[in-house]
Amino acid sequence: MIPKFAVVGHPNKGKSSIVSTLAEDAKVAISRTPGTTTVARSFPLKIDGQLIYELIDTPGFQRPAQVLAWLESHSESATDRAALVKEFVETHRDDLKFHDECELLTPLIEGAGILYVVDGSKPYGAEYETEMQILRWTGQPRMALINLIGDDDHTEQWRRALDQYFSLVRVFDALHSDSNTRLSVLRSFGQIHEPWRESIERAVDIIEAAQVKRLRLSASRVAELLHHVLTAQQRSQLTFNEDASAQQPKLEQRLRDGLRNKEQSMQKQVASIYRHTGSMVEYTDAKALSLDPFAHESESLFGLTKMQLAASGAVSGGIAGTGIDVLLGGASLFTGAAIGAVVGGASAVFGSDKVGKVKVLGQPLATRELVVGPFRDPNLPWVLLGRARLFYRLVAGRNHARRDAIALSAESSDFSAGKIDDDLRRELDRYFAAVRADASKAEPAQLVGWLVQLLGEDSPRA
């Protein structure tokens, strides 16, 4: 039997927020206005199309006292309580007065487990006992979730009351919980009814593996962006007498626009991997992401320092110089590498060639072609990497129930290239230099591996 869980409770206690977070569905209507949810809505968890469990969002209780009064007036013994709840729903199904109660009780009489939601930031009130008694009458497996909407904490008070009605009570902050907590709460759903345990455990295991996969998928998207910045070119066919310098600014602009589009595309894809729709940048107060990647501020926030730039340039120059040493069979005693490193380092610091090399290709008998790019600015891949890390941090850490702007717990400068572990930075630097030298020899999987490490460290889960 497929486990079903109905999320029930008082209006405005975060039922829809919990569903939104657990189902990773940012489209669930969430509002301070009581009665926003008017019908029960199912959120089935399917793995490769196979239904594993179902989460059901329900309207809140509106007339619990009247429902309980009806039940008590019709009850003859404790044995008929579950049947009476069913009878109540069948009797009042078309009664608008009890529409919300019928909507929330229907999944329960159909076998759903109960996830009773209260707000632990508000004081306990005896009026809740009416709802809890009705839920107890259904006889369904049940647990309580203490959501924390506000800043105050009345958890202990709630716990004392809830313990009397529910076999399991968990605190769960729908807006701020991390993925570990979400999985832990999900796992506890399986504990309220033994036959459901296996399905829930399986779901948790698969979701856990999917989290790792998400990280890798995101790293792949960032790797694509970095490869793009290191290899992208713009080409234009020239007529035999056409002046290349007239075409050059247009191609440079296209190269820059192409990179901006690529970055936006990466952000959209990463957001989609984490099932966030819309532009995450709109939701965030991380202004650094709104900056142009070519802006000086972006460079100073995310790029390498002058010293690191010099070291980075030395790596690229050294690789080029080593080529000369190899050609000379080492007879140059690695002078080529040394000179290359010095020249590379100096040009990285003082060079102003941001767009990259420009060349005209062509044969006397065939077409001529103006080629612009790839970008030569050694800081650009680092800037993009820093921005990608910041974006990832925002997306991966954001719960789907949130409708507010994200306040970053870390400074944007925490994502600067200079703060990456020295060994890893050197590896990345060498990789960037190698891709620039000959992209066909690059191993994207290696880059993805390093990015998984970096993003994993950035992840709020870590």
Next chain:
Amino acid sequence: MLRHLVNIQHWLDNDPLTDWQARLLRDRDIQLSAANESQQDPLAQILSWWQQIGKKYEVEDIGSDVLAFLKWSSIFTGLIGALLGASAAMAVLRYDGSEPISVLVVLSVLVLAPLILLLGSLCLPFVKSDGLLGSLNLGSIIQSVIRARFSHLSAIFQFASVGMEHFLRWRLMSYSQIFGLSFAATALAVLLLKVTLTDLAFAWGTTLDIGPETIYKFLSTFSMPWASAWPPAAPDEALVVASKYYRLGEPSREVSAVALTGWWAFLAASLAFYGILLRGLLLLFSRFKASRALERAFLNHPQSLALLERLNAVAITSTSDESVDESPLKQPSSFVEASSSIDGVACVFLWHKAPGVNQATSPPVFAINREADLIAQKDKISEAVKNASAVRINCKGWEPPLLEFHDFLLALRGLIGAATALVVTPVDETGAESPVDDKNVWRDSLAKLDDPHLYVQ
């Protein structure tokens, strides 16, 4: 493969689904429906996926255009090679009976020169296709034309992408072999035609002090590959000696015209072996390498990698399939907030034990937890509200108003009459006025009752 690569990448670049999750669900679904043993192989996975995509969507076959263009480029290259081969052969095999044809000249023009070019072309896979050496190649010219012709597919032909550069280099090599192969084949055809239809006399001569022994040694080494299979095509020492020729003539030696015709088999075999067989093998090899490089480029293309990720990722869905009524919630009608000057509060109702009443100084207080409590205290309440201008209802401001509260207000209105003001006062835990946000929730909810004498204070 190239056709698939172009078509698939072009389709993926213009994928009608833009959202990554939507793509994942579609592609994973295709993968699961087509799952079989070959699905372990990434290439097979992509091709199988492509087959299904072809059934679901209308796909553009641009790959055929590219393929057709390459085919015609090959034919064009072959034709130029053939034309040059025929011209060169006609030129070096020109014979009017006055002077024998120089074997060494024929060998140099038709076999040795292309052989040197062949050795040069072996470097092509190791040089950049748009570098100096690459640019000198006819294939490079064709490649430039391809870029111009298919500039809208530039994303697919990202020349810097992994594997694509290798593919293009081997493609250059392949064009070279087509050119060389057709050159040699036509030259051989001209030779055979001339041998069959005319009488040709061959000899050899050199200004250098090189004797027949040296020439024989060279030629026997040169013809070693076919000497055992076709002995007449390997010149013997007697023929070499007999064919030594000075245009000024050596009166002491008589040269037999018949002996001088014996060279054609050697030349034919040289062309067949070095011109056709070697080039043919290299053509096959370069095509094989190009195909491998293309496969690598295909699988390493960012779009292919992303597709493979989607095909092999577990598709987890947990969003609702059910649509919801997106119509906005009923807007509350205009609502008058009570001014603090409402006087004459006759009694106070405490809804669900709301705080905020000083029992010593306040008017009569009624605790109400449900509508039934109102009915139970009906007489006392009627007495308390007689001639009153207002009654106050304290409620927990942090809790939202339920419809149960609306029911209570309606019942109370029935009890106290239409003119008496009902002042609902949301309070916080200490009994003080609730924050504005909480009050707004109450105000919006109670506005739905459309009661002109209902206020939120």
